[in-house]
Every structure is written in structure tokens, then in C-alpha cells.
Amino acid sequence: MVDCDLDVRIIAPHEMGPSERAVWDFARAGDPAHASPFFSFEFLMIAGRHAPCARVAVIERHGRVVGFLPFQCRPGGRARPLGAPLADAHGPVVLPGEAVDLVTVVRRAGLPAFSFTAAAPRGGVFNRIDVRRHPAWIVDLAAGVEAYWQDRRAAEPDFVRQLSRRGRLALREEGTIARQRSPRRRDWDLLIARKRAQYRATGRHDLFETRWVMAMMEDLREGEGALGGVTSRLDLGGRAAAWEFGLSENGIYHSWLPVFDPWAARYSPGHLLLAEIARAGAAEGWSRVDLGTGAASTKRLWANATEDRLHGVAAHGVVRSLVMRGLDSVMASDAAPAFARVLAPALRRWEQITTLETRWRDRAGGAARALRGRLVPQRRSTRCWVEKT
Numbered sequence: 001m002v003d004c005d006l007d008v009r010i011i012a013p014h015e016m017g018p019s020e021r022a023v024w025d026f027a028r029a030g031d032p033a034h035a036s037p038f039f040s041f042e043f044l045m046i047a048g049r050h051a052p053c054a055r056v057a058v059i060e061r062h063g064r065v066v067g068f069l070p071f072q073c074r075p076g077g078r079a080r081p082l083g084a085p086l087a088d089a090h091g092p093v094v095l096p097g098e099a100v101d102l103v104t105v106v107r108r109a110g111l112p113a114f115s116f117t118a119a120a121p122r123g124g125v126f127n128r129i130d131v132r133r134h135p136a137w138i139v140d141l142a143a144g145v146e147a148y149w150q151d152r153r154a155a156e157p158d159f160v161r162q163l164s165r166r167g168r169l170a171l172r173e174e175g176t177i178a179r180q181r182s183p184r185r186r187d188w189d190l191l192i193a194r195k196r197a198q199y200r201a202t203g204r205h206d207l208f209e210t211r212w213v214m215a216m217m218e219d220l221r222e223g224e225g226a227l228g229g230v231t232s233r234l235d236l237g238g239r240a241a242a243w244e245f246g247l248s249e250n251g252i253y254h255s256w257l258p259v260f261d262p263w264a265a266r267y268s269p270g271h272l273l274l275a276e277i278a279r280a281g282a283a284e285g286w287s288r289v290d291l292g293t294g295a296a297s298t299k300r301l302w303a304n305a306t307e308d309r310l311h312g313v314a315a316h317g318v319v320r321s322l323v324m325r326g327l328d329s330v331m332a333s334d335a336a337p338a339f340a341r342v343l344a345p346a347l348r349r350w351e352q353i354t355t356l357e358t359r360w361r362d363r364a365g366g367a368a369r370a371l372r373g374r375l376v377p378q379r380r381s382t383r384c385w386v387e388k389t
Contacts, residue, residue, distance in 0.1 A: 006100065007060045008108040013048025013070065013082070016056060023065045023095065030096035033120035033307065036089035036290060037247040037254050042227035043220075044070055047083035050216040052358040054082055057109040059092075059100055067094035069105055071114060072355075078113040078313065079106075080355045083216070086207065088254060088292040089136070089309065091119030102314045103128045113315035115351075118293055121308050131312035135296070137303035139289035145282035151304045159301040163271055170267040174237030179276035182233045188221055191231065191243040194259040210356045226250060234260075234273035242269035244277065253281050254290045274302065 016024070024041055028034045037043060048054040048070075057069040069092045070082035081090035094100045102125050106114045118136070119126070141148055153160045170177055182188075192208055199206045207213050221229040227249045234242040241264035245257040255277070260269040278289055291299045293309050353367060 005061055006104055006108065007063075008105055009058050009060070010055050010109060011058060013044055013054055013056050016044075020058065020065060020068070024068060024093060027067065027093045027095045031093075031120075031122065033122065034093055035250075035252055036120070037227055037249040037252060038083070038087050038089040039093060039120070040225075040227045040249045042224040042249075043087075043247070044082065046219045046224060046227075047087070047216055049219065050212045051082055052212060056082075057105060059094070059105055061098070066098040067092055067100050069093075069102075069109070069114070071111070073111070074354060074358060078115045078315075079111045080115055081117075081119075085117075085352055085355050086213065086216075087118075088256065089118050089120055089290075091116055091310070092122065092125055094122055094125060099124045101128060102126060103316055106314045107316040113313055115313050117311050118309040119311075121310055126310060126312070126314075129312045129314050131310040133308050134293045134311060135303075135306035136293050136309045137291040137296075137299035138305040138307060139278055139291065139302055140287075140305040141278065141282045141289065142287045145279050148278070148282075148304060152302075155304070156301050163268065163275065166266075166268045167272055167275075170236050170264075170269075170272065174239070174267075176235070176237055177272060177276075178235045179273060179280065180233045180235065181280070182231050184231075187233050187240075187243060188231055188245075190240070191245055191257065191259060192217075194243070194261070195257055198259060205352045205356070207352075207356065213356065220247065221245070230277075232273060232277055234269050234276065236264055236267060236269065239263075241267065242273040244270075244273055246277075248281075248286070251285050251287045252290065253277070253286050253288070254292065256292070 021041055024044075028039055044056075048056075051072045053073040055071055055073060057071065058065055059067040059069065070090070071079040072082050072084065073079050081087050084090070092100065092102060092105065100122075102114070118134070119131075139148065149160070167177065180187075192214075196206050196208050198204075199208075208217070220227075221231065223229045227247060230246045230248050230253065232244045232246075233240055240261065242258070242260035244255060244259075247254045247256060255274065258270050258274070260273075274289075278286075281289065288305075291302060
């Protein structure tokens with residue numbers, strides 16, 4: 001399908017006025033797949049203030065706005081979703097009933113290609129794109145927290161029993177379990193420091209060494225309009241054991257940056273904190289907690305619902321489409337041939353570097369640090385870790 005009657009104009013996010021906001025909000029309200037806080041207008045504005053080369057493709061039909069594609073352009077390569085690689089949900093936002101083809105939008109926006117890793121499905125938008133589907137794991141609290149735990153006890157009895165045992169062990173040995181919703185600067189700084197230590201210890205690219213990322217995160221922590229930044233801390237016996245930062249909007253919470261202190265590892269403090277966040281959130285009227293994609297072995301234990309997220313590349317032109325899809329398949333090592341799996345980690349690291357950095361000098365520096373990390377043995381930090389099971 002080629003939309004001959006579509007026009008696309010490119011603006012900066014801050015140039016979106018009241019009429020564009022009204023269309024954005026109406027399009028979101030008409031599609032539950034766009035309920036994530038990452039689709040909030042406030043997230044668009046905050047990311048737009050800080051992400052280099054932030055743009056919005058305004059999609060029009062016969063002079064009427066029918067949708068939007070927020071993105072950040074990158075020199076010599078594909079456009080990425082606005083806020084990538086941190087935006088856990090992204091993609092076009094289109095009015096209900098409007099047929100829009102993403103490949104046509106990308107071409108008329110003057111982009112060579114647009115990569116996405118967690119796009120919300122939308123009928124017809126992705127028809128000409130070879131996409132892979134991944135589940136976003138959802139804690140559905142609409143029926144209340146007691147109904148949720150009843151469901152979990154039936155579906156994952158071993159997990160619930162183990163979590164209960166860890167909680168009792170923490171109470172017996174530490175005395176108290178308390179979750180704090182903390183606005184304190186110290187807790188935010190500790191959370192970020194521990195995440196950065198985790199990236200270094202596991203050989204991953206440190207997202208937070210990029211200035212625009214930290215500036216964006218600072219604004220998200222403060223929140224804006226209906227979008228709230230939620231920093232939580234779990235104390236065991238009065239000692240900080242785990243932290244988490246997430247986003248909330250209109251009764252939906254996205255669990256985003258969890259980390260815990262190794263001294264408390266035997267208690268599964270990350271799980272205990274998430275249980276406390278869900279309990280307190282349900283009392284505040286939250287209808288669900290979105291855990292995002294990935295880490296299926298852990299997140300599926302919590303999830304009583306899932307939503308599809310799409311991964312792929314929208315490119316126009318036969319040769320470009322084949323090349324882009326081939327690279328994307330190699331980076332998805334589960335879908336690549338055996339020889340390509342060796343290249344997949346390096347390509348994924350380079351993809352992340354090029355998404356974060358706009359200047360070739362900074363990209364070269366990121367690549368050099370990645371290579372040094374592979375060649376020079378690193379001292380594994382034990383100061384923080386992301387909890388598994």
C-alpha cells in the first residue's frame with residue numbers, strides 16, 4: 001500500500017502547538033497500545049528538549065493532521081525513535097481509522113530509514129515491514145492487587161512461595177521492610193551510580209555518560225504535567241537495599257531502572273521492592289505496571305498480561321531495504337545464522353553508540369572504549385547488580 005494522498009512536514013517538538021497536541025491526545029485515547037507514559041505528550045516535549053536533532057514528522061492527509069512520527073536523526077544513517085535507546089515504547093501515533101503506511105512516511109520525510117525496537121502495533125502502519133514481535137510484560141492491577149496475587153499464586157506458585165519466603169527471611173533477619181517513594185537527591189544519585197557501575201561490570205555501553213541523556217533523565221525525574229517520575233527505595237532494617245526509577249501517567253506505571261545492593265541479594269530485594277511498588281500503586285489507583293520487553297525468564301513470573309511490541313526497520317528502495325533488514329537480522333542473534341551470532345554483540349554495541357552519539361568523534365571514542373573493554377580484562381564490580389530470578 002502506497003499512500004499517494006499523504007503529505008509529511010518536519011518540525012521540532014517544541015513547534016507542536018495546541019492543535020497538534022489535541023490530535024496527539026485524541027489519537028492516544030483511541031488506541032490502548034499507546035497508553036504507555038512513553039507516548040505522553042510530556043515525554044515528547046522533554047525528550048525533544050534534550051535529544052540532539054529531535055524532530056517530529058507531522059503526517060497530513062488533504063491538509064488535515066492524521067498522525068505523527070517522533071524521531072531523532074543521525075548523520076549518515078537511520079533515524080531512531082525519539083529518546084532512543086531509553087524509550088521502551090515508541091513509534092508512530094495515528095488517528096483511529098486512518099490508513100497510514102510507515103514506509104511512505106519515512107520516504108516523504110526524507111529519511112533513508114527508521115529503526116524501531118519496541119513500537120506499538122497499529123493496524124496497517126507496518127504492513128510493508130518485516131517485523132518481529134516481542135511481548136511487553138504487564139502487571140494488570142485493574143481488578144485489584146489481591147486479585148492479581150491470586151492469579152499469580154495459581155499461575156506461578158513456586159515464584160510466589162519463594163518471594164514470600166524471602167520476605168519472611170528479611171523480616172526475621174533485618175527486622176523491617178519499608179518502601180519509600182523518595183524525592184531525595186541522594187537516592188537518585190545512588191541509583192544512577194549503581195546503574196553505571198552495572199554497565200561497566202557487564203561490559204555494556206554506559207548510557208549515562210552521554211550529557212543529553214542525563215539532562216533528559218533529570219527532567220523526567222522532576223516530571224511534567226501528567227507525567228511523573230517515581231524514585232523508590234527499599235529499606236531492610238533501616239538500610240537501603242534496592243532502588244527503582246519509573247514513569248507514571250494516568251494510572252499506568254512503567255518500571256524502568258531497577259538496581260539493588262549486593263549485601264541484600266539473598267532477600268531478592270528488587271522483587272520485594274516491585275511487590276511494594278505494585279501494592280502502593282494499586283492503592284493510588286494504578287491500573288497496571290508495564291515491565292517492558294526482554295528478560296523473559298524474570299518478567300514472565302510477574303506478568304498476568306502481555307502486549308505486542310514490534311522490532312524492525314522501515315526503509316524505502318529495494319537495495320536499502322535488503323541491507324537494512326540484513327543488518328537488523330544479524331543484530332537479532334536469535335534470528336541470525338551461526339556465523340553471524342559472533343558479530344551480533346559488536347553490532348548491537350555500535351548501534352547503541354550511534355544512537356546516542358551524533359558526532360563521529362564521539363562515536364569513535366565509544367567504539368574505542370568498547371574495544372578496550374573487550375581486550376583488557378576488567379575488574380568486575382560487586383557494588384551493584386540487576387536482579388535476575
